[in-house]
Amino acid sequence: MDGVWNGGQTASGWLFDLYPSKGDEMTVWIISEDGRRVKFVDRYHPSIYISGGEQDLQDLVERVEIRQLTERYRFTEKYVNLADKDRSKVLEIECSHRSIRKLISRIVKLGHRRYRLNNVDVPVEQSYLFRNDIFPFAFLRVLSRGSELSYQLQDSVESEDYAVPPFRTSFLRVEVRRSGPLAGFDDPLQTVILQRGGEREVIDKGSEADKLIELANLIRRDDPDILLTEDGDSFLMPYLWRRAVVNEVADRLILGREDLSLKADQGVGSSYFSYGRVYYRAPCRRLYGRVHIDVGNSFMYPACKMDGLIEVSRTCRIPLHRATRATIGTIMMSLQLYYATKSGFLIPWRKGEPESLKTASDLMLADRGGFVFEPVVGIHENTGELDFSSLYPTLMMQKNISAETVSCQCCPDSPNRVPELNYNICQRRLGMVPSVLKLILTKRSSYKHMMAEADPEWRERYDRRQSALKWVLVTCFGYLGYRNARFGKIDAHIAVCAFAREALMKAAQIARSNGFSVLHGIVDSMWLMKDATSAEDYLALCREIRSQTELPISFEGIYRWIVFLPSKVHPNAPVLNRYYGVFRDGRVKARGIDLRRGDTCNIIREAQERMIEPLAAAEDAAAFRENLPRALEVLSRYADKIARGDVRETDLIIAKRLSKSPHDYLSRTYQAVAARQLIRAGAVISPGQTIHFLITDAGNRDPARRVRAARLLQGDTAYDRKKYLELLARSAFNILSPFYSLATIHRCVFGNPGSIQVPLQIDPLPFSSQSRPY
Ligand SMILES: [Zn+2]
DSSP, X not given: OOOBOOSSEEEEEEEXXXXXXXXXXXXXXXXXXXXXXEEEEEEOOOEEEEESOHHHHHHHHHSHHHHTTOSEEEEEEEBOSTTOSSXXXXXXXXXXXXXXXXXXXXXXXTTTTTOEEESOSSOHHHHHHHHHTOOTTXXXXXXXXXXXXXXXXXXXXXXXXXXXXXXXXXXXXXXXXXXXXXXXXXXXXXXXXXXXTTEXXXXXXXXXXXXXXXXXHHHHHHOOSEEEESSIIIIIXXXXXXXXXXXXXXXXXXXXXXXXXXXXXXXXXXXXXXXXXXXXXXXXXXXXXXXXXXXXXXXXXXXXXXXXXXXXXXXXXXXXXXXXXXXXXXXXXXXXXXXXXXXXXXXXXXXXXXXXXXXXXXXXXXXXXXXXXXXXXXXXXXXXXXXXXXXXXXXXXXTTOXXXXXTOSSOTTOSOBOTXXXXXXXXXXXOHHHHHHHHHHHHHHHHHHHHHHSOHHXXXXXXXXXXXXXXXXXXXXXXXXXXXXXXXXXXXXXXXXXXXXXHHHHHHHHHHHTTOEEEEEEXXXXXXXXXXXXXXXHHHHHHHHHHHHOOOEEEEEEEXXXXXXXXXXXXXXXXXXXXXXXXXXXXXXXXXXXGXXXXXXXHHHHHHHHHHHHHHTOSSHHHHHHHHHHHHHHHHHHHHHHHTTOSXXXXXXXXXXXXXXXXXXXXXXXXXXXXXXXXXXXOOOOTTOEEEEEESOTTOSSGGGTEEEGGGOOSOOOOOHHHHHHHHHHHHHHHXXXXXXXXXXXXXXXXXXXXXXXXXXXXXXXXXTTOOOO
């Protein structure tokens, strides 16, 4: 550690970590060019804004109980509502971040109708970044004068070839001496393992207190910037804290760069919504000056690694510590908050706003607002796939669609209209959503181009950056549409759908006029059919569609064959996104079937993949039909394995999310039963958590005996063979239903366990490949 720099000091380097410290301070950590970790302290008071009648505002600042908490105040001009044409006079109060809550409650008490509160829930770190116009990992020069800092930014969020500081990263793991089936907070610490690069430090000597102190010593010596753990938020960090308290060494368990022990920021975790699912968020313990990444509690890290995290931290101006734990919606919202702040818009306070986000296709399916050509169930040849990449964000940007621009008050006669609905779109100003999207779309498309030129290592890094940005793009649409979202408006959502429909209808028309027929279309993809055609024909078609619609469309490939599957719920209505097929270059693509699902157990996933293998070898539909019996051979081989009891426990574990709270615990779903077993064994379970279990006796009258939570298995539990055979049969029927009856599949699975011969009587159902849709 290199100590605090104060009084006329400067440093050049990367902005690494920041957090509010004492009442009116912000602590900032820089990784300097020459490799030092430097701490600076700045004086900082966040601002909140109050809008209301002028006299009411004047009365407010004169009240003693408000004055007590006010550092500084002034009247200033801001846009109060997104749709406002002009700025209004509002009151700005600067106060200590510690007093914000108190100040808010006093203002609310004085009249929540008279005073509208704004910018009160912008995280303090972010408001500091916005005010100084700097961002995480920015390369900059810091100048410290007295108690204040100033910054010279030598970097830009738009930059795509930025340098990243050379991090020191350690991985922390512990082994616990368990007394029960689960490791609990009362079990003593056995071993601590700290890994850095190829080096591995093992602490297993001395008393438990010695081990904890040794861990703190090692971390101080290694001084990592980033500490990775497997389950640090939900178990490891609170566990270490608890053991330190029990051993009376809590004040010496210092893992951060500040002289602070490992107390939790907040007492409890919370559940939150993202993409329509409930997730569990563990409470967080900060390592001030370092960043702890719990690989299991991060959405971004597993998918995009540090490259993706740094990219969204920079672009969306959200500190790494928060970005690793946040939902994509929160990450994207940070960029909107920045944009609003910069453009003089106030950010209305929304108490307990749910973050219920959906992807574009979820929303499309929910309200059928999107473009849909339903597919003909069965196998098809000579089929090619075209995808509009980032169709929705691109339309929002091109057509200037945002909550405040659709049906704006200022331009009722705007020539920019929404198709079918004839809503007007603002022609005077660029909306907030389009401004945000422009940055992300531009960067993403640059990374994709840069990938083509780069060496393998950089290609992978650019790929992680672009895929992190892709996630952010996906949520923009959800934010725009969600009724309660801070900057959302349902009209804007409907407008995007209308433009998307128009674009795809037009693309379909162009395809038809070039001799293609449209087999299937959904949201932003189309499957076309044309006999004896080549990739060149498709590429030419893409060029024509691109020039006529001005939208990016790409050619995915021509399938040797593709099978569109029927809906499981309504056998007669094809569901929109269930298919599998093989491209001419041998790539298999599958959507909406078991092997793509996160809750499918290994043995079923493997069986389905192996069943598709002989089919994937088929060059055309005729060969596919010839190979169908081989898929059934695979099926009976797996049935045989399951029936013999020959499958490892780990391959039978099913993972399901607990969706509701707390009633879900009372229900008899497998995951609820397993969750109750875990709670009885001392585990802390929250809604949204994924529960892993083995089915032991699905038919048992006592629900508690139907499954066993995976964490409680001892390696000798028998599984329910019949139930797993049923699951196997269902997964086989899911992909083969256009060709075989359920009875045939059942015969194959249950008919003759022990034999691996092909069942004799298999009559494929009639094919539907001669269809002429649309
Ligand atoms: Zn307008």
